[in-house]
Amino acid sequence: MTMTPQVIGAKAFRVPPTLSRIPKPLHRASALLLAAVAVSGCSWFGGSSPERGQTGFVSGFLGGAAAEEPRAALVAREVLSAGGSATDAAVAGAFALTATLPSRAGIGGGGACLVYERQPGTTQAILFEAGPRSTLPPNTDRPAAIPMMARGLFALHTRGGRLRFEELVRPAEDLARGNAVSRSLANDLAAVAAPLLADPQARAIFGAPGGGPLGEGAQLVQRDLAVTLTAIRTTGPGDLYQGSLARRLEETSRMAGGGLTVEELRAGQARLVAADALRIGNDTANFLPGGIDGGVQRAFQALQAGQPPATSGVGAGASTGLVTFDRDGNAVTCAFSMNNLFGTGRVAPGTGVVLAAAPGQGSVRAAPLSVMLIQNTNLRAFRLAVAGSGQDAAPIAAAATALRVLRGEAPQAAIPAAAPEPGRVVAASCPRYLPGAGSECTAAADPRGSGIAVGTALR
Numbered sequence: 001m002t003m004t005p006q007v008i009g010a011k012a013f014r015v016p017p018t019l020s021r022i023p024k025p026l027h028r029a030s031a032l033l034l035a036a037v038a039v040s041g042c043s044w045f046g047g048s049s050p051e052r053g054q055t056g057f058v059s060g061f062l063g064g065a066a067a068e069e070p071r072a073a074l075v076a077r078e079v080l081s082a083g084g085s086a087t088d089a090a091v092a093g094a095f096a097l098t099a100t101l102p103s104r105a106g107i108g109g110g111g112a113c114l115v116y117e118r119q120p121g122t123t124q125a126i127l128f129e130a131g132p133r134s135t136l137p138p139n140t141d142r143p144a145a146i147p148m149m150a151r152g153l154f155a156l157h158t159r160g161g162r163l164r165f166e167e168l169v170r171p172a173e174d175l176a177r178g179n180a181v182s183r184s185l186a187n188d189l190a191a192v193a194a195p196l197l198a199d200p201q202a203r204a205i206f207g208a209p210g211g212g213p214l215g216e217g218a219q220l221v222q223r224d225l226a227v228t229l230t231a232i233r234t235t236g237p238g239d240l241y242q243g244s245l246a247r248r249l250e251e252t253s254r255m256a257g258g259g260l261t262v263e264e265l266r267a268g269q270a271r272l273v274a275a276d277a278l279r280i281g282n283d284t285a286n287f288l289p290g291g292i293d294g295g296v297q298r299a300f301q302a303l304q305a306g307q308p309p310a311t312s313g314v315g316a317g318a319s320t321g322l323v324t325f326d327r328d329g330n331a332v333t334c335a336f337s338m339n340n341l342f343g344t345g346r347v348a349p350g351t352g353v354v355l356a357a358a359p360g361q362g363s364v365r366a367a368p369l370s371v372m373l374i375q376n377t378n379l380r381a382f383r384l385a386v387a388g389s390g391q392d393a394a395p396i397a398a399a400a401t402a403l404r405v406l407r408g409e410a411p412q413a414a415i416p417a418a419a420p421e422p423g424r425v426v427a428a429s430c431p432r433y434l435p436g437a438g439s440e441c442t443a444a445a446d447p448r449g450s451g452i453a454v455g456t457a458l459r
Contacts, residue, residue: 057083063326064443064455066426069101077454087160089324090332095172103188104320109356110148111336112369121380123286128152128270130356142344144258144355146268150237155270169233176226183450189213201347225352252348258355294368299399317367321387329435333385337367370394381433390423397423411444
């Protein structure tokens with residue numbers, strides 16, 4: 001029996017390898033990365049000796065990951081290969097997104113996750129939204145949201161993390177020093193080029209030498225962000241909220257018109273709360289509480305009853321999704337957001353931190369963080385995880401995909417049929433549950449987008 005690494009996109013783990021879902025300019029780079037992982041043992045997580053924390057430590061079925069940006073999924077898969085849990089993979093993949101898709105996920109932004117731990121067999125919600133501001137200092141013309149990403153991912157790591165937190169930051173740090181612009185990021189850059197490049201700090205990072213935004217395949221270098229990630233890795237996330245990094249962010253965010261204060265940073269806390277649960281036969285469907293998912297639970301129940309789901313009718317911010325699961329049956333689904341594409345459109349000078357937009361200020365609305373996770377409590381087994389994006393379409397996209405998969409469709413078929421434009425979905429499904437029938441597990445990234453799903457098959 002041999003282990004075959006594969007990028008599966010909208011394919012199941014048990015089918016032959018394919019690189020078809022990787023954007024063409026990244027096709028070769030992603031293939032080389034996977035080859036390096038599988039053959040040479042070269043890794044962010046260690047050298048050639050396959051010890052825990054090093055690629056190749058786990059043989060056979062790893063689990064899998066799906067993300068709307070290719071490098072994030074590849075980073076997550078490498079963590080699984082190194083013996084990390086679904087939680088570790090989600091933390092590393094999310095940090096990677098801050099370097100590879102800063103339009104939708106960033107140190108200056110936030111998000112929310114559902115995490116299923118097979119022991120004790122429960123699902124919790126981790127809430128770390130890029131939140132609103134109650135008061136604003138003078139001269140704050142682009143109010144920044146409270147940046148919650150680092151603190152939220154640290155809280156997530158406490159729910160089943162196996163590898164050291166600092167090692168999960170390192171891949172993002174390396175990617176920030178230089179990586180090719182993906183199709184996902186190139187599309188977002190093109191959509192908001194004029195207002196984004198009006199900021200000198202943003203133009204220095206995201207602008208092309210000849211004018212205009214960086215295009216797909218161009219080299220994106222974020223040296224200041226790499227330094228910030230290094231500080232988070234070496235001193236811990238707390239430095240961003242009550243240490244020297246917090247004081248620096250206060251100063252530089254004011255220069256960028258964001259107006260953050262150390263007091264606000266210190267007060268920002270991630271919340272670990274019980275997920276909203278809905279019984280479905282022998283399974284339990286879990287949702288984020290408090291309506292921050294934009295109404296996934298309401299949409300799911302309406303669709304179950306054969307009724308059209310209601311939409312808010314209010315414009316919402318952009319987001320991106322990530323799902324991971326490991327061989328032991330643990331799973332995580334997350335959505336991240338800057339509330340606008342590139343948040344405020346400004347970068348805190350010298351930090352590389354794109355400042356998220358504060359919801360409730362002007363026309364800014366919080367993005368729906370549309371995730372859903374299903375497990376069987378009696379069996380202590382994972383069944384399904386989905387994450388939707390696409391502004392107001394995200395909740396329906398996630399709910400409709402979940403319902404079709406529960407009714408027997410494979411995610412790769414269910415996603416494009418279920419998710420209305422501009423909705424996009426990433427999903428992971430184990431129809432006969434995990435642990436157990438790992439060979440039946442499938443992950444998929446929306447074929448209309450630019451993400452990928454990755455995993456390992458047995459043959």
